[in-house]
Amino acid sequence: MLIPKNNANLMRTKILVRLASSYLENKFAEADRIPLELRPKDGEVSRCCVYKDRAVLKYRCMAGLGHCPDEETDELTTLKEYGQKALERRAAPKNKLSVIDIACSACIKSQYVITNVCRGCFAQPCRLNCPKEAISIVNGQAHIDPSKCVNCGKCYEVCPYHSVVKIPVPCEEACPVGAISKDEFGKEHIDAEKCISCGRCLASCPFGAVVERSQMIDVMREIKETDKKVVAMLAPAVAGQFSSSLEHLAGALKAFGFADVVEVAVGADITTQKEAAEFVERMEAGKPFMTTSCCPAYYRAAQIHIPEIRPFVSDTKTPMYYTAELLKQEHPDCVAVFIGPCLAKRAEAEYDPHVDYVLTFEELGAMLVAAGINVDDCPEVSFAQVSHAQGRQFPISGGVAGAVASLVGSKVDIRPEKIDGLTKDNIKLLKRYALKGGENNMLEVMCCEGGCVSGPGCIALSKKAARAVEAYAQSGDSLTVDKKAE
Amino acid sequence: MNKIKIRICVGTSCFVMGSAQIQSLEFNAPADIADHIEIVEERCMGLCREIAVKHNHGPFVFVDDELIESATYEKVVAKIREKLKKIS
Numbered sequence: 001m002l003i004p005k006n007n008a009n010l011m012r013t014k015i016l017v018r019l020a021s022s023y024l025e026n027k028f029a030e031a032d033r034i035p036l037e038l039r040p041k042d043g044e045v046s047r048c049c050v051y052k053d054r055a056v057l058k059y060r061c062m063a064g065l066g067h068c069p070d071e072e073t074d075e076l077t078t079l080k081e082y083g084q085k086a087l088e089r090r091a092a093p094k095n096k097l098s099v100i101d102i103a104c105s106a107c108i109k110s111q112y113v114i115t116n117v118c119r120g121c122f123a124q125p126c127r128l129n130c131p132k133e134a135i136s137i138v139n140g141q142a143h144i145d146p147s148k149c150v151n152c153g154k155c156y157e158v159c160p161y162h163s164v165v166k167i168p169v170p171c172e173e174a175c176p177v178g179a180i181s182k183d184e185f186g187k188e189h190i191d192a193e194k195c196i197s198c199g200r201c202l203a204s205c206p207f208g209a210v211v212e213r214s215q216m217i218d219v220m221r222e223i224k225e226t227d228k229k230v231v232a233m234l235a236p237a238v239a240g241q242f243s244s245s246l247e248h249l250a251g252a253l254k255a256f257g258f259a260d261v262v263e264v265a266v267g268a269d270i271t272t273q274k275e276a277a278e279f280v281e282r283m284e285a286g287k288p289f290m291t292t293s294c295c296p297a298y299y300r301a302a303q304i305h306i307p308e309i310r311p312f313v314s315d316t317k318t319p320m321y322y323t324a325e326l327l328k329q330e331h332p333d334c335v336a337v338f339i340g341p342c343l344a345k346r347a348e349a350e351y352d353p354h355v356d357y358v359l360t361f362e363e364l365g366a367m368l369v370a371a372g373i374n375v376d377d378c379p380e381v382s383f384a385q386v387s388h389a390q391g392r393q394f395p396i397s398g399g400v401a402g403a404v405a406s407l408v409g410s411k412v413d414i415r416p417e418k419i420d421g422l423t424k425d426n427i428k429l430l431k432r433y434a435l436k437g438g439e440n441n442m443l444e445v446m447c448c449e450g451g452c453v454s455g456p457g458c459i460a461l462s463k464k465a466a467r468a469v470e471a472y473a474q475s476g477d478s479l480t481v482d483k484k485a486e
Numbered sequence: 487m488n489k490i491k492i493r494i495c496v497g498t499s500c501f502v503m504g505s506a507q508i509q510s511l512e513f514n515a516p517a518d519i520a521d522h523i524e525i526v527e528e529r530c531m532g533l534c535r536e537i538a539v540k541h542n543h544g545p546f547v548f549v550d551d552e553l554i555e556s557a558t559y560e561k562v563v564a565k566i567r568e569k570l571k572k573i574s
Contacts, residue, residue, distance in 0.1 A: 010504050010558075110572035243496040243506075243527065252498070309510070374530045375498045460506045463513055 007046070008152055008208030012060065013459075014038060016216060016363055019064045019083075023220055027223050028083025033081075052102070056208075059100040063211035066093035066218060068320035080406075080431050086217045087225075093213040095197055095346035099180075099188045103209035103278075106186030108168045112156055114142045114147065116363035117163035121424035126155035126164065163447075172206035176422045176447075177305045194304065198297035198422065198447045199456035200345035209227055211397050212343055217365040219337050229259040234324050235340030236387075237395035237452040240458050240468025241361045244375040251378030253364075256371055260331075264338070267323030267390030268403075269479060270438040275316040275400075276407035277480045281440060283412040287312070288437040291430070292400050294318045297447035306427060308434035312443075314475075319394060320345060324354035326385075339364050341395070341455025342446070361456025379383075389476040395452035396466050407479060415443040421449030489524040490569055492562065493548040495519045495524025505545035508559050 003346060018034045034306065035057035039050050047053050059069040061079050063085045090164060093201050114126070120140040127135040127409050134148035142163075144155070156164040171188055179194035180201050202210040223230045232253045233478070234246070242249050252262040271294060282290050293299050295313040302309050322334045337357045338345055349355040383483070390406060393399035401416035408414045417440035426445075433443065448454040453465040460468075494505050512525050533553075535544045543555035549565040 013502060013504070242499050244497060244498075362502070369502050371501045373498060376529055401548070408507070459515070460504055461509055464506075464509060 007064060008206065009203075009268075009347065011057075011208060012064075013362055013366060015057065015060050015064050015365035017213070017369045019061060020220065020366045021218065023083065023217060024224075024370055027087065028080045028397050030441050031079035034044060044398075047103075054188070056100060056103040059103065060208070060211055063098075064216065066215060067214045068096055068098050068213060070098055077376035079387050083217070087221055089218060090381055092215050092218055094345075094350070095343070095350060096192060097190050097195055097197060097199070097210060097212045097343070099210045101187055104187045105181070105207045105209070106169060106188075109182065109186075110151060110169045110172060111146065111167050111169060112144060112151060112153060112323050113165055114144055114155070114159075115163050115165055116141070116269035117161050118142050118159075119161055119163070119214075120405075121160070123160075125158040125160070128153045129158050131366045133479060148345075152219060153470040158428045159474060170204045170206060171210060174425050174468070176427055177198065177301055195299040196297045196305070196447075197344040197347040202343070212346075214363060215346070215357045216359060216367065219357050219359055220367060222335050222337075222447050225255040229331060229333065230257070230335040230337060231260045231327055231331065233260060233262050233320065233327065233336060233338045235338065235342070235345075235395070235452065236268055236288040236319065236392055237455065237458065237465065237469065238339070238361065239339045239392070239472040240453070240465040241458060242365070242375050243460070245380070246472075247380035249376050249381055250383065252368055252373050252375040252383040253375050254381055255378050256367060257474070258337075258373070259334070261381065261383070261394055262317045262385065263387045264323045264326060264340070264395070265387030265391035266385050267321065267326070268319035268394045269388045270322040270391075271316055271319045271394075272390045272403040272407055272479065275314050276404045276409075278314055278316050279404060279414065280412050282336075284440065289433060289441040289443060290314055291443040291445050292404075294394065294400060294420075295343065295344075295452075297344035297443055300344065300347065300421060301427070302430075306413060306430055306434070309430050316421055318348065319391065320348065321342065321352055322455045324352060328354045331414070334350060341448075341452050342458055360455075361459050362457050365459050387476060388479045389473045390479050392473040392476050393469065396469050397443065397446050397451040397468075400446075401442055404442065415440040416444060419443055420445040420451075423449075487522070490522055490566055491524050491526060491548070492556075492566070493526045493528045495529075495531055495533070495544065496522070496543075497525045497534070497547040499534050500545035503544050503560065505547065508545065508547060508557060508562055510559065511562065517536055517565060519563065519570065522570060523566060536540065 022028050022031045034237035039053040040074050062082055094229040100180050118141040132148045134145045135142050179191045180188050199226055253261045279290055291313050320338050327336055335356045338355050339359045346358040349358045397420040398418045405414045405416050449461050454462040534544050545557045547554045547557040547562050554561055
């Protein structure tokens with residue numbers, strides 16, 4: 001979902017790097033300079049003036065420190081103070097996406113508009129097909145009466161001149177579950193009850209107004225200020241994220257201060273085995289189909305928005321769960337930090353007794369840059385437990401279903417389908433499957449189109465990352481069909 | 487005609503600070519330049535360390551032998567077009 005050539009994303013990375021450096025240098029003593037340095041007086045301006053830019057940057061910095069912008073009680077609270085508050089925290093800040101009020105441009109309500117391209121034709125399909133009789137001809141051109149229009153888009157579909165345009169609200173358009181909407185002033189707000197933390201609004205807002213609480217400072221504090229053993233769990237999507245080998249990256253993490261580094265692909269191997277066995281069991285019990293459960297945004301969407309699908313969602317836990325469970329069995333006192341492409345994992349971690357923190361690749365990147373660590377220069381560190389091809393292919397669309405299918409064996413027939421991207425249309429498709437079934441019996445649902453390699457926390461381009469993941473999967477040994485399951 | 491060589495630094499600092507996004511030149515470069523460029527990934531060239539100022543001026547990209555600091559997709563494309571104009 002990372003849109004290439006996007007200023008809002010680049011600015012977020014810059015903010016995280018500055019915050020990480022500010023912590024490492026002097027524990028935020030000079031943090032209030034960050035907005036000034038990023039928007040110097042004589043530099044370029046992206047909103048009305050440099051001062052508004054800085055005000056927005058301050059809120060974005062707050063989020064980088066793990067505070068929600070709407071937690072603000074006193075506007076004079078400095079970033080230094082917010083930084084110190086962050087260091088006093090002893091548990092991960094709760095996952096929450098929110099909108100920076102002053103950064104939200106209050107886009108005009110999503111609507112269809114007939115442009116001057118309209119030729120005022122004789123056929124008038126727009127007027128005749130409008131179910132609400134909202135279209136009339138004014139001065140030789142079609143015109144939509146906004147009070148009658150229900151945004152169905154019929155006129156848009158039928159106009160032979162393409163004269164009807166849709167003016168969208170990007171965040172609302174992106175949110176698959178209707179969790180973001182306008183208040184009376186046109187500003188967007190996120191309903192935490194409905195939000196599935198997928199991060200689509202954050203990636204799609206052209207004004208960079210959507211932020212979420214980062215846990216980066218908390219993890220750095222655990223590493224630098226406690227004696228605890230902080231262990232990094234690298235999500236399978238990591239291949240390709242740092243343009244270097246995973247062994248070098250593991251070395252870089254150790255150079256930063258992580259005590260150990262493990263691969264979540266190992267947990268994904270376990271998920272594959274358990275999910276394959278579960279699939280066989282369910283099919284033998286006569287169930288029509290099963291869906292995957294490893295995408296946390298989909299899992300939450302199924303719980304609160306698609307109740308019909310709940311009985312068909314696999315009960316197998318996620319790769320993060322199994323990896324953290326193994327880790328805590330071995331080192332009960334360690335601090336387990338999941339590092340991945342996903343924002344919804346932060347919400348999942350709140351229910352996972354073994355996971356302490358969740359970072360994105362972008363946050364990890366910011367930490368390495370701030371510490372002056374170049375991944376390639378770090379000595380290679382190999383993983384104690386090696387993952388297999390199946391677990392490694394999880395982060396690309398079709399990968400999970402493919403992995404499961406490879407272990408199902410010949411006992412039952414598996415017909416996988418990938419639901420690539422949890423869009424509004426795909427939610428309808430899932431509902432239809434729940435009610436009427438369908439051709440396929442194994443549905444892999446990925447909230448991000450293309451799979452986790454397109455997640456909002458990624459650094460690399462999804463196309464390049466997908467290639468790296470494929471290459472890494474191919475270099476791994478394959479799990480074989482479990483004889484017990486056969 | 488020789489292709490213009492685009493060397494994109496993919497050292498950790500440059501990659502995180504935006505060279506990952508400049509790599510989209512590999513996939514959908516504008517039609518006028520797509521056939522005239524060759525893209526190479528360059529390991530950290532140490533340029534970020536030569537610059538004394540904090541928060542180095544990366545990402546670094548070389549368009550042939552010309553260095554672009556704080557490179558962005560737009561800057562790189564503009565430089566390529568400038569070079570192409572000179573050649574033709």
